[in-house]
Amino acid sequence: MSTPSVTPAFDETALVAKAKAGDVEAFSELVRHYDRRIFRMAKQITQNDDDAEDVLQESFLKAYTHLDHFQGNSKFYTWVVRIAVNEALMKLLKRRSDRTVPLDEPIDTGEDEMVREIAVWDENPEQTYSREELGTLLDEAIQSLKPAYRTVFILRDIEELSIEETAEALNLSISAVKSRLLRARLQLREKLTRQFKHKGDDAFAYL
Amino acid sequence: MLTCKKFLHELSEYLDGTLDPETRAELHKHVSECPNCWVVCDTTERTLKIYKGMEPQPLPPDVESRFMTALMEKCKSKRERSSAEETSAEAS
Numbered sequence: 001m002s003t004p005s006v007t008p009a010f011d012e013t014a015l016v017a018k019a020k021a022g023d024v025e026a027f028s029e030l031v032r033h034y035d036r037r038i039f040r041m042a043k044q045i046t047q048n049d050d051d052a053e054d055v056l057q058e059s060f061l062k063a064y065t066h067l068d069h070f071q072g073n074s075k076f077y078t079w080v081v082r083i084a085v086n087e088a089l090m091k092l093l094k095r096r097s098d099r100t101v102p103l104d105e106p107i108d109t110g111e112d113e114m115v116r117e118i119a120v121w122d123e124n125p126e127q128t129y130s131r132e133e134l135g136t137l138l139d140e141a142i143q144s145l146k147p148a149y150r151t152v153f154i155l156r157d158i159e160e161l162s163i164e165e166t167a168e169a170l171n172l173s174i175s176a177v178k179s180r181l182l183r184a185r186l187q188l189r190e191k192l193t194r195q196f197k198h199k200g201d202d203a204f205a206y207l
Numbered sequence: 208m209l210t211c212k213k214f215l216h217e218l219s220e221y222l223d224g225t226l227d228p229e230t231r232a233e234l235h236k237h238v239s240e241c242p243n244c245w246v247v248c249d250t251t252e253r254t255l256k257i258y259k260g261m262e263p264q265p266l267p268p269d270v271e272s273r274f275m276t277a278l279m280e281k282c283k284s285k286r287e288r289s290s291a292e293e294t295s296a297e298a299s
Contacts, residue, residue: 022289024282031278036263039270053270060274061281114215118246126257138261158258163225182219188258189251196250 016076020067027067031060034077037159038084044142044154045088048095055091059084074165081159082169085151092147114186117193125196141191145184152177153184209237214244222252 010033018026035056042055063070063080070079126134142150155166156177167177214237220226221234238244266274 022286024286027282028278035266035271035274039266040263053273056266056270057274057277060278064278064281064285115247118243120246121250121253134257135261135264138258157255158261160259178219182216185219185251185254186215186247189247189254192254192257193250 012076013072016067016070016072020070027064030076034080035060037077038080041081041154041159042084042088044139044158045085045147045151046091047143048091051088051091051095055084055087058087062087078161078165078169081155081161085155085169089151114183115190117190117197119193119197121193121196122198137195138192141188144191145187149180149184149187152180153188156181157185209233211237211241211244214238214241215247218248218251221248222255 010029012030012033015026015030019030038059039052039056042052042059043049046052046055059080062083070076122128129137142153145153151170152166152172155161155169156163161169163174163177163181166172166181167174170177172180214221214234217226217230217234221231221238224231226234238248265271
């Protein structure tokens with residue numbers, strides 16, 4: 001009787017320890033586990049495929065070079081994300097003619113424009129789109145945000161870093177992260193509502 | 208009496224569940240009585256859920272191939288450097 005094949009659980013701590021001891025295969029496994037997410041994040045921040053590829057390579061090469069300095073106080077993934085965010089922001093900076101740090105953009109604090117579209121959504125709006133169409137739609141919505149909002153949203157709500165980790169990665173205060181996150185979330189809600197709102201007669205049935 | 212503006216201001220933390228119980232209860236009361244805030248709260252929550260549910264796409268094959276080549280070269284050069292250091296330490 002054959003033993004059913006079981007995929008071994010991903011044990012980040014053990015893999016990091018092996019990689020630190022020089023096990024290249026262990027480091028490769030860490031890379032393969034996270035490379036898609038790092039590439040997606042880099043693309044969302046830089047909005048450029050070539051830059052995203054550079055960020056992907058440079059982040060993991062740096063992580064490998066400095067692996068001895070990784071103390072294990074945070075997750076390996078959070079550590080790589082921080083490296084990648086810095087690389088991605090540097091790319092953005094290089095492409096900007098005025099050389100200002102995109103995160104230092106003045107933040108619009110006017111609250112009047114925060115909510116314009118108030119309409120219920122279809123039951124399962126995402127099912128009316130193919131996976132690819134939905135991906136494009138969500139990416140376009142993110143890309144329409146200013147970098148200051150975009151980066152906070154990506155780290156907090158897509159990569160699921162904590163508020164504190166996001167603040168540390170972006171060198172922002174906790175309150176700055178919170179206020180940018182709120183605006184990013186509301187702006188995306190606004191954009192998605194335009195796509196997903198229920199168009200039937202009972203759109204305002206809750207009233 | 209909680210205003211819609213105040214509700215909106217606290218919406219992120221309400222959805223993240225990071226508010227103190229008293230404020231949370233106050234917001235909960237407001238959202239169950241105010242249809243507009245209920246819609247904004249519900250659609251914001253669904254916005255976050257949709258983004259969280261998006262699985263990243265696999266790397267494009269050419270990107271992956273160049274990435275793996277660069278990574279293996281880096282690993283090889285680091286290994287060679289450390290074994291050279293060990294040899295010179297033994298020699299001295």
